[in-house]
Amino acid sequence: DTGVSQDPRHKITKRGQNVTFRCDPISEHNRLYWYRQTLGQGPEFLTYFQNEAQLEKSRLLSDRFSAERPKGSFSTLEIQRTEQGDSAMYLCASSRPDGRNEKLFFGSGTQLSVL
Amino acid sequence: AQTVTQSQPEMSVQEAETVTLSCTYDTSESDYYLFWYKQPPSRQMILVIRQEAYKQQNATENRFSVNFQKAAKSFSLKISDSQLGDAAMYFCAYRSATSGTYKYIFGTGTRLKVLA
Numbered sequence: 489d490t491g492v493s494q495d496p497r498h499k500i501t502k503r504g505q506n507v508t509f510r511c512d513p514i515s516e517h518n519r520l521y522w523y524r525q526t527l528g529q530g531p532e533f534l535t536y537f538q539n540e541a542q543l544e545k546s547r548l549l550s551d552r553f554s555a556e557r558p559k560g561s562f563s564t565l566e567i568q569r570t571e572q573g574d575s576a577m578y579l580c581a582s583s584r585p586d587g588r589n590e591k592l593f594f595g596s597g598t599q600l601s602v603l
Numbered sequence: 604a605q606t607v608t609q610s611q612p613e614m615s616v617q618e619a620e621t622v623t624l625s626c627t628y629d630t631s632e633s634d635y636y637l638f639w640y641k642q643p644p645s646r647q648m649i650l651v652i653r654q655e656a657y658k659q660q661n662a663t664e665n666r667f668s669v670n671f672q673k674a675a676k677s678f679s680l681k682i683s684d685s686q687l688g689d690a691a692m693y694f695c696a697y698r699s700a701t702s703g704t705y706k707y708i709f710g711t712g713t714r715l716k717v718l719a
Contacts, residue, residue, distance in 0.1 A: 519705060521706075521707070523709075528612075528711075528712075529711055529712070530607075530609075530694050530709035530710050530711045530712050531648075531694070531707075531709045532709075533706050533707070533708065536705060536706060538705070543704075543705070544704055544705075544706055577646065579648070581648075581707075583705075588636075588655055588700070591650050591653070592638075592640075592650065592707060593650075594640075594647055594648040594649070595647070596645070596646060596647045597646055597647075
């Protein structure tokens with residue numbers, strides 16, 4: 489396993505701009521998750537995919553957020569019209585269905601700063 | 604809705620000593636998984652240990668063990684022989700095994716400091 493890869497590692501943007509993050513899960517992991525983490529807090533669930541299907545999306549997630557996983561491999565998370573409150577670490581994780589042994593593997597995250 | 608609570612924002616332990624991190628959760632389900640994740644300063648989270656709710660035996664992984672009290676909805680992590688490399692944020696997490704969702708719910712974390 490090469491690990492979950494996220495790009496970019498850091499992103500600085502101005503308020504009102506759109507940003508897109510990419511996540512490449514571990515090969516053969518068909519579940520992919522996006523979480524948001526602010527300083528001193530735990531990861532907050534945003535959405536997850538099983539293959540290309542987006543199965544669940546947080547009710548707290550603004551319409552400005554959209555995620556895709558078009559071919560069931562990598563995923564993108566887009567934030568439109570960014571706000572200062574969007575500043576956070578965006579974490580991607582993946583897992584392979586393994587019955588009761590399923591484990592979640594995290595990437596290093598994308599740190600977003602909205603000025 | 605399920606919730607996970609970690610009431611200790613920060614803990615300290617002397618190197619080679621033992622420390623216990625607390626976690627409580629709320630759920631109406633009977634079958635679920637519980638996890639402890641470690642997030643070192645580099646920020647990549649890694650799994651420390653997992654527990655299946657239907658198993659009464661507490662999970663252990665080398666120096667890490669849990670005290671799972673299902674009736675009390677308590678899931679604490681014990682770290683024995685603490686090492687400097689154990690310093691990190693520790694997150695408790697919950698995932699349902701029956702509701703058809705694979706969402707993981709995390710607590711707010713406990714920062715562990717290891718004193719030399």
